[in-house]
Amino acid sequence: MSGPKLAGEVLPGGxxxxxxLPGGLTSIEARYFLKVADGTVIEVTNPGVRTAAPEVIEKLAKGENVDPSAYYFRTTPxxxxxxGxxxxxxxxxxxARGIxxxxSVVIDFYSVE
Incomplete structure (x- = not known):
């Protein structure tokens, strides 16, 4: 993981x-740990939702590559x-926006100013 204010790795074990749910809605909760460049371990709790048309959900479930514009995947980490x-x-x-x-899953985090 890397960004303008933080760099490090996602630790195994999360x-x-x-x-x-019906109607193309998936409720998500992820929990994991980050170890940043200076050695600090940060716990992340990341709930969110993903919504998509049934045919898109089917492709995601099969592990197919799907354009992120075909679904809505947002979280609030x-x-x-x-x-310190x-x-x-x-x-x-x-x-955050999930892809x-x-x-794997890629998550782009944004601070709300």
């Missing part, structure tokens, strides 16, 4: 839970981190 240089993460609100790849 998890995500999805509840697939929260960060737990000890006091990354404490700013607890003092801002974030939204479902065949073998």
């Amino acid at each position: 998890g995500d839970w999805q509840v697939i 929260r960060f737990s981190v000890k006091a 240089p990354h404490e700013w993460l607890r003092r801002q609100v974030f939204v 479902r790849k065949p073998d």
Whole structure:
């Protein structure tokens, strides 16, 4: 993971839970840990939703590559981190856009100013 204010890696062992609901709605909750360049470990709780037409959901379920403009995938991440240089993460609100790849998920985080 990398960005203008933070760089590091997603640690193994996190998890995500999805509840697939009628009408193309998927409720998502992911929990995982980031280890940033200075060694700080940050806990991430990332709830959200993904919506799509039935044919798009079918392609995603099959692991096919789908253009992100074909579905809506947004989350509202929260960060737990000890006091120090990354404490700013607890003092801002974030939204994120998810992109479902065949073998992974890419999440772009944005601070709401």
